[in-house]
Amino acid sequence: MRRLLLMLFMICLIGVDHVGGWVKLAYSYPTRQQTRSAPPTRPGPTIEAFVRPEFAARMHRLRATILKAAAQHNHPQLSGMSDYEFAVVMATILYNENFGWAEELVPPLRMLTPVYQSAQQQVNLHGLGTNFSVWPANLRPSVAAEILAGKVPLADGRVLHVPLRVSGSQIDPTAFNDQRALFAALTAEISNDELAINYLAANLERGIWRAVVEGQPISWRTLAAWHNQGIVDPVAIRNNPTARDYVRRAAAYLPLARALFAPADNTVMMRAL
Numbered sequence: 051m052r053r054l055l056l057m058l059f060m061i062c063l064i065g066v067d068h069v070g071g072w073v074k075l076a077y078s079y080p081t082r083q084q085t086r087s088a089p090p091t092r093p094g095p096t097i098e099a100f101v102r103p104e105f106a107a108r109m110h111r112l113r114a115t116i117l118k119a120a121a122q123h124n125h126p127q128l129s130g131m132s133d134y135e136f137a138v139v140m141a142t143i144l145y146n147e148n149f150g151w152a153e154e155l156v157p158p159l160r161m162l163t164p165v166y167q168s169a170q171q172q173v174n175l176h177g178l179g180t181n182f183s184v185w186p187a188n189l190r191p192s193v194a195a196e197i198l199a200g201k202v203p204l205a206d207g208r209v210l211h212v213p214l215r216v217s218g219s220q221i222d223p224t225a226f227n228d229q230r231a232l233f234a235a236l237t238a239e240i241s242n243d244e245l246a247i248n249y250l251a252a253n254l255e256r257g258i259w260r261a262v263v264e265g266q267p268i269s270w271r272t273l274a275a276w277h278n279q280g281i282v283d284p285v286a287i288r289n290n291p292t293a294r295d296y297v298r299r300a301a302a303y304l305p306l307a308r309a310l311f312a313p314a315d316n317t318v319m320m321r322a323l
Contacts, residue, residue: 099302100149113310115244116140119251129258129268139270140250141307143277146300147188171241175234184240187250191233194240194249195223202256212259217248253277274300
């Protein structure tokens with residue numbers, strides 16, 4: 051079974067360039083930098099807001115977790131967002147991360163995506179020292195390590211240190227002498243739906259701090275571009291084809307993200323807060 055997964059993984063590497071899967075982040079580990087080409091430029095402001103039924107069910111189950119994580123990691127006085135608005139940004143990113151531009155262009159690839167996602171997770175888990183993105187939040191182990199360390203890389207190369215706590219995490223990166231073991235442990239955590247939500251919220255909190263320090267306006271676009279490309283400057287976002295397309299795609303999921311926390315679900319919201 052492991053050999054089959056690895057074979058399918060290699061096929062996917064050749065044929066599929068999933069959104070966010072091969073992004074060169076400003077804070078990638080230099081020995082494991084991975085890049086992906088920008089998606090082809092297409093007209094129109096949005097895309098088909100496709101959501102797999104099983105992922106829609108997962109999101110429904112995770113509503114309370116998302117709301118709680120938003121309340122823990124949002125700083126309304128800094129972000130200018132309510133905790134509800136922060137939760138909507140989180141949901142928008144989660145929806146967007148689970149439907150790539152390649153799947154939009156070639157619908158049959160949608161059948162392979164769960165296998166592709168599982169293959170990247172398995173390769174990371176088996177101690178190969180790989181730094182592939184892991185779903186549902188499409189985070190790399192190297193980024194998860196930075197989140198736990200409270201590091202916020204700035205555009206000028208400096209690193210800001212902020213107090214961050216990922217609820218539920220059991221990992222102390224400083225306790226690992228082997229990067230392969232650390233990445234495998236982090237992969238296990240960011241593969242878990244509940245923990246992935248908490249890591250995502252903490253990562254967006256880093257985006258808030260980055261924008262505040264650099265004097266940039268904060269919006270859902272800012273945080274989406276931060277999560278995807280590690281940038282917050284609106285000019286940099288517009289000039290980066292990958293970030294620009296990511297934000298364009300994310301816009302299609304805003305209505306679904308808002309609907310996830312519709313007033314009919316107020317009891318769920320109150321329980322979470």
